Amino acid sequence: MGADFAGRTALITGAGRGIGRAVALGLGDAGARLVLLARSAGQLEETRSLLLDQGVPAQRVQVLSADLADEKQRDRAAAAAIGQGRVDILVNNAATVEPLGPTVDLAAVDLRLAFEVNVVAPATLAATMLPGMLAAGWGRIVNVSSAIVANPAAMTRGNAYATTKAALEAHTVNLAAELRGTGVTVNAYRPGGVDTAMQAWIRDQDPGRIGAGLHERFNRNYAEGTLITAEHSAAALLAHLAGDDTGAIWDVSTAPARA
Ligand SMILES: NC(=O)c1ccc[n+]([C@@H]2O[C@H](COP(=O)([O-])OP(=O)(O)OC[C@H]3O[C@@H](n4cnc5c(N)ncnc54)[C@H](OP(=O)(O)O)[C@@H]3O)[C@@H](O)[C@H]2O)c1
Numbered sequence: 001m002g003a004d005f006a007g008r009t010a011l012i013t014g015a016g017r018g019i020g021r022a023v024a025l026g027l028g029d030a031g032a033r034l035v036l037l038a039r040s041a042g043q044l045e046e047t048r049s050l051l052l053d054q055g056v057p058a059q060r061v062q063v064l065s066a067d068l069a070d071e072k073q074r075d076r077a078a079a080a081a082i083g084q085g086r087v088d089i090l091v092n093n094a095a096t097v098e099p100l101g102p103t104v105d106l107a108a109v110d111l112r113l114a115f116e117v118n119v120v121a122p123a124t125l126a127a128t129m130l131p132g133m134l135a136a137g138w139g140r141i142v143n144v145s146s147a148i149v150a151n152p153a154a155m156t157r158g159n160a161y162a163t164t165k166a167a168l169e170a171h172t173v174n175l176a177a178e179l180r181g182t183g184v185t186v187n188a189y190r191p192g193g194v195d196t197a198m199q200a201w202i203r204d205q206d207p208g209r210i211g212a213g214l215h216e217r218f219n220r221n222y223a224e225g226t227l228i229t230a231e232h233s234a235a236a237l238l239a240h241l242a243g244d245d246t247g248a249i250w251d252v253s254t255a256p257a258r259a
Pocket residue numbers: 013014015016017018019020037038039040041043066067068069092093094095096117144145146147190191192193194195196197198199
C-alpha cells in the first residue's frame with residue numbers, strides 16, 4: 001500500500017464505475033472516509049459493497065446520488081458531503097464526452113451541459129470544500145483531465161470535450177497558484193486510455209455522427225489491447241496524490257513509484 005489517508009475524508013465524483021470507482025477503492029484501502037457521488041444510485045451501491053468487501057467499515061462510506069449538471073442537486077450533494085464533516089480530498093472525476101459530432105451541429109444547450117459537468121461542477125465543488133481545507137491547512141484537489149488537452153486535434157468531433165478539459169486544466173493551474181502556501185494542493189490528472197464504460201460508449205456510436213476517424217481509433221485501441229485498467233490508472237493517480245505537488249498536470253505515465 002502507498003500513502004496513508006487515515007482520518008481524511010475524500011469526495012469522489014463519478015465513483016459509480018470506471019476510474020472513479022477504482023480511486024474510491026484505492027482511497028478506501030488507504031484508510032480514507034469516502035463520499036461517493038454519481039447519478040446512478042445502483043452503481044454507487046455496487047462501489048459501496050466492494051468497499052465493504054475489502055474491509056472498509058460501513059460508517060466510513062457515504063453515498064450521494066446527484067446530477068452534477070443540475071445546480072440544485074449539486075449544491076444539495078455538496079452540502080450533504082460537508083454536513084458530515086470537512087472534506088479533505090476532492091477528486092473531480094465525473095465528466096461527459098458529449099456532445100460528439102460535427103461542430104456545425106453543436107447546440108448551445110449541449111455545450112453548456114458539457115461545461116456544467118466538466119468545468120462548473122469541479123470548480124464549484126472546490127469552492128464549497130475549500131473553506132474547510134483552508135481552515136485545516138491541508139487539502140488535496142485533483143481534477144481528472146485528458147491527454148486531449150496536449151493534442152486537441154487528435155479528437156476531431158470532440159470539440160466540447162477538448163475545450164472543457166482545457167478549461168479544467170487552466171482552472172487547476174490558476175487555482176493552485178492562488179492557494180500556494182496554504183497547504184491545499186490542486187493538480188490535474190491525465191489518466192491514459194482506460195478500459196471503461198466511457199470508452200465502450202464511444203466505440204458503440206454511429207461513425208456517421210462521431211466521424212469515421214474517431215470511431216476507428218477508439219475501436220482499434222480496444223482491439224489492439226492498448227487500453228489500461230481503471231485500477232492501473234487509479235493507482236497512478238494515488239501515487240501522485242501522496243506527494244506535495246501543486247499546479248501540476250499529472251499523467252498516468254509519470255506516476256512516482258509507490259512506497
Ligand atoms: N476512459 C478513458 O480512456 C479516459 C481518458 C481520458 C480521460 N478520462 C476521464 O476520466 C474520468 C472518468 O472517466 P471514465 O472513463 O471512468 O468514465 P465512466 O466509466 O463513464 O464513468 C464516469 C462516472 O462519472 C459519472 N457521471 C457522469 N456524468 C455525471 C453527472 N452529470 N453527474 C454525476 N455523475 C456523473 C458516471 O455516473 P452516472 O452516469 O451514474 O452519473 C460515472 O460514475 C473522466 O473525467 C474522463 O473524462 C477517461
